[in-house]
Amino acid sequence: MWGGRFAEGPAAVMREINASIGFDKRLWRQDIAASRIHVAMLAANSIVSQADADAIEEGLDRIEDEYQLHGVPEDEGLEDIHMHVEHRLAELIGPAAGRLHTARSRNDQVATDFRLWVRDAMDAADAGLAALQRALVTRAAEHVSAVMPGFTHLQSAQPVTLGHHLMAYYEMLRRDRSRFADARVRMNECPLGSAALAGTGFPIDREATALALDFDRPTANSLDAVSDRDFALDYLQAAAQASLHLSRLAEEFVLWASQMFGFVALSDSFSTGSSIMPQKRNPDAAELVRGHAGRILGALTSLSVTMKGLPLAYSKDMQDDKEPVFEAHDLLTLSLAAMTGMVESVTFDTGRMRAAAEAGHATATDLADWLVREANVPFREAHHITGRAVRLADGAGKKLWELGLDELRSVDERIEASVFNVLSPDASVKSRTSFGGTAPACVKKRIEAARKVLGMDE
DSSP states (O other): OOGGGOSSOOOHHHHHHHOOHHHHGGGHHHHHHHHHHHHHHHHHTTSSOHHHHHHHHHHHHHHHHHHHHHOOOOOGGGOSHHHHHHHHHHHHHGGGGGGGGTTOOHHHHHHHHHHHHHHHHHHHHHHHHHHHHHHHHHHHHHTSSOEEEEEETTEEEEEEEHHHHHHHHHHHHHHHHHHHHHHHHHHOEEOTTOTTTTOOSSOOOHHHHHHHTTOSEEOSOHHHHHHOOHHHHHHHHHHHHHHHHHHHHHHHHHHHHSTTTOOEEOOGGGOBOOSSOTTOOBOHHHHHHHHHHHHHHHHHHHHHHHHTTOOSSOOGGGGGGHHHHHHHHHHHHHHHHHHHHHHHHOEEOHHHHHHHHHSSOTTHHHHHHHHHHHHOOOHHHHHHHHHHHHHHHHHHTOOGGGSOHHHHHHHOTTOOGGGHHHHSHHHHHHHOOSTTOSOHHHHHHHHHHHHHHTTTTO
16 A cells, blocks of 8 residues: 555564554445545546546445455455455456545545444434433333332432432433434534545535535544544543443342342343352343443543544544444443343332331421421421431331321420321322422323423324
């Protein structure tokens, strides 16, 4: 490829370290698609003949068929996917293949191919997140009124509903989808035609190639275009945030599946056994989703460090931009599929959840709130009164709402019988009617809105 400048070929180790075909072969579809558009533009602007453009198009069609059937061959001497396509094209159609590289460089070529690939990866991530959202909404609708403990510090805090808890993850994924959507808009500019770094003197039509590849516009600065990898970092940042949310849900499933919690039973399809302990049912799928989050975060760190000190324009360090993105994409795709399957197939023990919600005086705040609303007690004073009532219930071996009115009035005489309208877990969740609250009526409305957004009622 560049042998005219050098008298000797590269050393074996140079050939090995310089080659990227082992991983950038994943870009072959994008490389062929961009090459088709590029040569069509060259012909339309009389930069190459129509006959050569037709021959190149036919050759690219044959290469596409070959790669589809047999995969991409790997020759380290050809370095990357771009030279593999060009070399095979020359074998098929002869010298006319060399005209394909007119008015472009591998720098703008790889920037274009990689953007196309990342754009597809963003769309795939959005589809996977939407599938998990649908699973969460479906299961939440089944358990709109199922009472469970809400936690802070992993201690029972206030009763909530299982539907409300599951919908919290719907909201997290909604933000994840918005991050991918924002990144997709920002990255949808086409570098093709920026050439090596300075643009080209050929009368090319960058608007035409950008639109033909479904970009919104061509990039505005050739130096930036070939050296920009913000789109890859944006993808990794969105993927990392999504993986953190998946990891949090996975962690809850791991905890809830333990004998100490007993809130869920994961299906056989997403559990494993032990090689020595036949009684074991391990939540390995959830643990691996949790573990994958660390690797995706590592991919973001890796590319961030690679890019942090690079001067304009292209440097060979940027060859290392693809593997972190490819790995993150594969891990995120697998994690989303696994988590969706777990949510769809998990069995919730709502009886166990209710029993846990009834323990630990989780409705204590409801007593304090009642004192504020009905007895005009300042909240801090109500907090102390409630603390004394909890101590009394502990001493009597009762739940807070099992105390009699006389017992409660012995703590504070302003307490009246209407307090029992808020003290049970069911009454507690029903009373939380503020927007975004856990009241079943509120949760049901949010589920209905989510179903509409997700197209689940169409």
